[in-house]
Amino acid sequence: MGMDLPTLTTLLVSLRLSIAVQGTPMDAFRGNIAAIHARDRAAYLSYYLHTPELARVGPDGLHQGYDEFARTTGDGWPDTLVATPLRILPVSPDVAYGVYRYRVVDTSGSARGVSERVFVRTPAGWKVAVTTAFPTPGAAPPPTAFIGATLVDGTGAAPVRNAVVVMRDGRVACAGPRAACPVPPDADTVSAAGKWIIPGLVDTHVHFSQTGWVDGRPDALDLREQYPYDQVEADLHARPERFFRSYLCSGVTSVFDVGGYPWTLDLQARTAQSSTAPRVLSAGPLLSTIDFWLNLPDQRQFIYMADEATVRQAVRAHKAWGAAAMKVWYIMPPQPPDTARVSALVAAAGDEARKVGLPLIVHATGLWEAKDALRAGARVLVHSVWSAPVDDEFLALARRAGTIYVPTLIVPDGYRQVAARRFERERQPLGCVDPGTRAKALATDSVAPAKRPTAAVLEQRTTRTAQGLAQGQANLKRVHDAGIPIALGTDAGNPLTLHGASVFMELEAMQAAGLTPLDVLVAATRTGARALGLDSTGTVTAGATADLVVLDADPLADIRNVRRIALVVRRGEVYTRRELEYR
Numbered sequence: 001m002g003m004d005l006p007t008l009t010t011l012l013v014s015l016r017l018s019i020a021v022q023g024t025p026m027d028a029f030r031g032n033i034a035a036i037h038a039r040d041r042a043a044y045l046s047y048y049l050h051t052p053e054l055a056r057v058g059p060d061g062l063h064q065g066y067d068e069f070a071r072t073t074g075d076g077w078p079d080t081l082v083a084t085p086l087r088i089l090p091v092s093p094d095v096a097y098g099v100y101r102y103r104v105v106d107t108s109g110s111a112r113g114v115s116e117r118v119f120v121r122t123p124a125g126w127k128v129a130v131t132t133a134f135p136t137p138g139a140a141p142p143p144t145a146f147i148g149a150t151l152v153d154g155t156g157a158a159p160v161r162n163a164v165v166v167m168r169d170g171r172v173a174c175a176g177p178r179a180a181c182p183v184p185p186d187a188d189t190v191s192a193a194g195k196w197i198i199p200g201l202v203d204t205h206v207h208f209s210q211t212g213w214v215d216g217r218p219d220a221l222d223l224r225e226q227y228p229y230d231q232v233e234a235d236l237h238a239r240p241e242r243f244f245r246s247y248l249c250s251g252v253t254s255v256f257d258v259g260g261y262p263w264t265l266d267l268q269a270r271t272a273q274s275s276t277a278p279r280v281l282s283a284g285p286l287l288s289t290i291d292f293w294l295n296l297p298d299q300r301q302f303i304y305m306a307d308e309a310t311v312r313q314a315v316r317a318h319k320a321w322g323a324a325a326m327k328v329w330y331i332m333p334p335q336p337p338d339t340a341r342v343s344a345l346v347a348a349a350g351d352e353a354r355k356v357g358l359p360l361i362v363h364a365t366g367l368w369e370a371k372d373a374l375r376a377g378a379r380v381l382v383h384s385v386w387s388a389p390v391d392d393e394f395l396a397l398a399r400r401a402g403t404i405y406v407p408t409l410i411v412p413d414g415y416r417q418v419a420a421r422r423f424e425r426e427r428q429p430l431g432c433v434d435p436g437t438r439a440k441a442l443a444t445d446s447v448a449p450a451k452r453p454t455a456a457v458l459e460q461r462t463t464r465t466a467q468g469l470a471q472g473q474a475n476l477k478r479v480h481d482a483g484i485p486i487a488l489g490t491d492a493g494n495p496l497t498l499h500g501a502s503v504f505m506e507l508e509a510m511q512a513a514g515l516t517p518l519d520v521l522v523a524a525t526r527t528g529a530r531a532l533g534l535d536s537t538g539t540v541t542a543g544a545t546a547d548l549v550v551l552d553a554d555p556l557a558d559i560r561n562v563r564r565i566a567l568v569v570r571r572g573e574v575y576t577r578r579e580l581e582y583r
Contacts, residue, residue: 025096025119026088028126032117033083033100041074048128049120057132080105080579083115084142084188094121101142102133105579110276111135141275141572143168145183148193151175152556154525154539156518159556165197167546170275170571175540195566196554198521199540200253200278200547202528203503204406205382205489208240208267208280209233209260209301212433212498213440214418214447219294220495221418221448230296237263242434244277246500249432249580251565253547254279256489256532258361258382259286259327261301268324275573279547281532283361286327287314287349289342302329305345315352324533325380326353330364330373343372350376359533370394374401380531382406382489384472395482404531406489407476409469409509414496416465419453421445428501429563431581438582441496473513480515487531488524504563511559520559546572 028047035044048054048066056063063069082103089097098117103110118130144167151163153175164181166173174181183189210216215227216236247255255278257264267280291304303314305328315326328349332342346362353360354377361380362373366387373381374397384407385394398405417423423444430438453461480486488510490502503524510520529538537545548569553561565577 023125025090025098025126026086028119028128029086029088029098029117032128033081033086036077036081039074039077045070045073048131049122053129055130057130059134076106078104078106082574088119095119096126101139103141103573112137112139112141114139140169141167141574143173143184143187144572144574145181145187145189146192146197146550147178147183147189148191149195149197149550150554151540152196152198152518152521153541154199154522155541156522156526159196162193163197165540165548167569167572170546171536172540172542172544172546172548174542192550196551196561197540198549198551198555198562199525199538199544200549200568200570201251201503201524201562202254202256202488202532202534202538203247203252203490203492204256204380204404204487204528204531205258205408205491206255206499207260207491207493208243208257208264208282209236210493211236211440212437212493212496212502213444214495215440216493217294217495220415221451223448233261233296237261240267241277242436243499244271244274245580245582246432246434246498247278248276248500248568248570248575249565249577249582250429250500250503251549251562251568252278252500252503253549253568253570254529254532254534254537255281256324257282258325258380259283259301259329259363261285261296261299262321265321265323268322273571275571278570279532279534279537279545281324281534283325283327284318284321284323285314286329286363287311288329288331289345290329290331292329292331305342305349308345308348311345311348312352315349315358316356319356319358323358325359325361327361327382328363328373328378330362330369332366332369339368346372347376350378353377367391367394371397374398374403377401378403380404380406380487383408383491385475386468386472389471390475390478395479395484398479398484399482404485404487404527405476405479406487406531407472407510407513408489408491408506409472409476409513410502410505411491411494411497412465412468414494414502416461418444418495419461420458421447421449421452423496427505428498429504430501432501433498434582437498441498444496469509473509476510477514480519485527485530486510486515486519486523487528488520489528504560507559507562517556517559521555521562546570 032047050066052065054066083100086100096119102115103112113135116132117128119126120129146165151160164178165175214221215232218224264282265284271277271280285301287305288302292302305311350360359379362378364370364373365383367385370385490506492499492502526538550567552564552566555561568575
């Protein structure tokens with residue numbers, strides 16, 4: 001079943017097909033499905049036998065009769081129905097069997113299954129005598145081939161024009177020139193001429209324990225009287241899926257939660273085989289060099305590094321919990337009073353992490369703290385060095401440790417916007433942001449006017465933020481030029497660094513630092529997957545998980561074109577950008 005990309009997009013959204021004349025069973029089949037897309041109750045019912053013998057079969061058994069069927073038809077049309085491919089098998093001159101795979105999206109979520117029809121010939125044309133629908137939640141998406149796009153596969157290789165990407169069973173079966181990737185006869189083919197295909201983006205620094213606004217970080221602006229922190233956290237625990245959709249809508253198919261409450265560890269198993277959520281890895285509660293107050297009475301996201309025994313015990317506990325890494329929050333005053341003590345504790349964390357086989361991840365924005373982290377064996381540094389230019393010693397330590405550098409350039413600007421009470425809404429696509437978070441972000445301009453800083457304080461903060469960004473970008477360029485691997489991370493969840501939607505600002509800040517668009521794409525895909533330890537993710541190559549994004553414009557001409565998403569594919573499941581957006 002072949003189609004071009006605009007046709008596929010229309011199919012996934014509304015498929016406004018004309019109702020076919022019922023001259024053949026296939027005409028009736030297509031018309032039956034088209035009536036669903038058009039939400040045309042009269043047309044839909046016209047395809048069924050108006051008799052007591054009409055049979056409907058599903059998981060709850062057999063139901064018969066047209067009248068009961070007609071009474072409930074139209075009560076709940078799906079937002080999206082993907083029905084592909086339609087197949088017809090003649091049984092006799094007057095009977096035909098039809099079947100298709102479906103994906104339905106409605107207010108309750110997304111469901112996949114198989115639906116059948118038995119058509120009989122009548123004087124009024126072919127009619128449905130039997131209809132079935134059975135969910136198949138564990139079934140893989142149908143094999144699909146994108147044809148004709150320019151492929152940027154995430155490895156750093158030159159783009160492949162007029163490429164073919166074949167997906168089967170949630171993985172990339174083949175990707176490359178047409179001559180090297182024949183299209184299987186059972187694959188749905190999609191003409192993607194004039195489009196670009198890139199791997200799904202990987203955000204190596206997010207926090208599901210934070211909302212993307214100040215209610216999740218009351219240390220930025222304390223609004224706990226209006227938004228009790230325990231209630232905010234309980235809601236985050238109960239409904240993390242609002243952010244799943246935000247990430248997919250933004251082209252992000254894998255994320256690393258590098259610090260939060262213990263429940264974030266459960267997201268790993270929940271998303272491992274999902275096609276409706278990004279792949280989530282989690283570090284769980286983080287070790288902190290300060291006894292930070294941002295915890296709950298019954299659980300902690302910050303574990304104070306009181307002594308070596310506490311540190312080593314916490315690392316071993318994380319291994320037992322199934323954490324993907326051990327995170328250290330290395331926060332110290334500009335002139336630390338007890339450098340040797342803290343250094344020894346960070347070194348103990350690194351030593352114990354090596355013993356139990358956990359990667360060490362460190363938040364260290366000062367140069368001396370970052371060097372300490374590298375000596376301790378940090379596999380990932382999850383922030384820029386903002387305090388000073390990186391030097392030769394830093395680069396040598398990073399090379400020796402095999403460290404991946406994650407700049408997170410734009411997160412301080414969210415705090416600046418909160419302080420100024422001015423949310424710069426045009427920088428993040430709000431269609432990808434859940435309505436609750438969107439409403440809070442938009443309320444930033446009017447919230448807590450009595451707590452607004454003075455003009456002089458705001459000016460100082462603006463200057464400090466700009467200087468930090470400039471230093472972070474200069475250090476990113478030097479680290480990249482020195483051959484240290486770079487990965488993308490947003491620190492999403494922090495105030496006005498919105499889940500999913502903030503990824504575009506980070507991509508663009510990395511390009512502004514002097515990295516080429518291809519460098520940025522590799523950082524946001526293949527190297528990000530390395531930071532997560534996912535060897536089957538981050539590229540569009542044979543055997544990789546079928547996580548990819550189809551773009552309407554060339555990302556190698558300007559990384560801003562990554563905003564122009566047409567389709568997102570997660571484990572072989574194809575979604576349109578519009579389908580993923582919040583209305």
